[in-house]
Amino acid sequence: MLADKVAAAGFYTVVPDFFRGDPFKDGDSLQIWFKHHGYDQGFKDAKAIVKAIERNGISKIGVAGFCWGGKVNVELMERAYIEAGVLLHPSNVTVPDIRGVRVPISILGAGIDEVTPPELVRKFEAVLKKKPEVDSFVKIFPGVQHGWTTRYNDDDKLAVKRAEEAHNAMLHWFIKHLK
Template identity: 55%
Template structure:
């Protein structure tokens, strides 16, 4: 499993992107969109490039437009991965930003949401965030999870998940190749009473859902399809 593919096509980060705004939630700077009075929330967990990625915030805005309170916390604390820093390769960066730490902080964010009247929470995680999402699903801290081009997710993780889970993968992906996604699908299909969906998108690479070229019509279409599935899954299961 290598890092370069995960680090390809970094977004141009923009702290002012999106129709929402940033506030403090659960001790973290968090981009929020939608009505704070909504009883239904979706926690959107970024990849290694963080919560200021414009395409990620576009997804949050779309989720919010469907009636959810969309929250995108800064789980990496203003320290997005920078591929142009050779002295800090991905394994070194991950020592400071482990998914286990993200999981603990996500629990705090969910507690904060519930203290504000939210009754149901879904989670969608991209790459790094997918591992955090499935950990939340294993503990039933969320009502449903969506994993997009997951990294570091294992077959054992899928065996332990207890909530409806959708996994959207890329045909070209070192972190979650189609063979692994097939194993995920077999395990999830064998779980009675847990709704699941596994879909492999052809001709796309890891990161395609939020790190795409806006001038590439096919790339935009694939990303929009994946993010629509994310939204549909939350509408179906986060109630």
């Protein structure tokens, strides 16, 4: 499990259930699901989690946001509630969102992604290059689809390799900015 890798690298690791036991499933209506799992509630929940972690004495906080979590993570980075963030195959993140980021950000995108296509990830990178005060790292992983860092076939050697590369990039980002 990815959270175990992060913890093994020496980080206090939390994996909240933002969806309260109701993750999006193939065949669900995305519009109906979003009515019950909006970004506003996700941000409120994430902010409360960050505050609780701080109360436990953790002073440097990094957040990895996968798909839906990418948008919530960007909101945390825009308000500098955290010290560093990583977006892995994010969804619904916009160029104006990236313009507002105030803390180090890494964006790991998929080469095959209709949700956040490589062209959009390149726009994010262009915005970040104009913000030298914000450390950034952007990489598009060829040959993988949206969700590849968490949903891949263990028998597919390329998929496993790309997921491990993304996991390592995320860990290195956190080590660079949080340790």
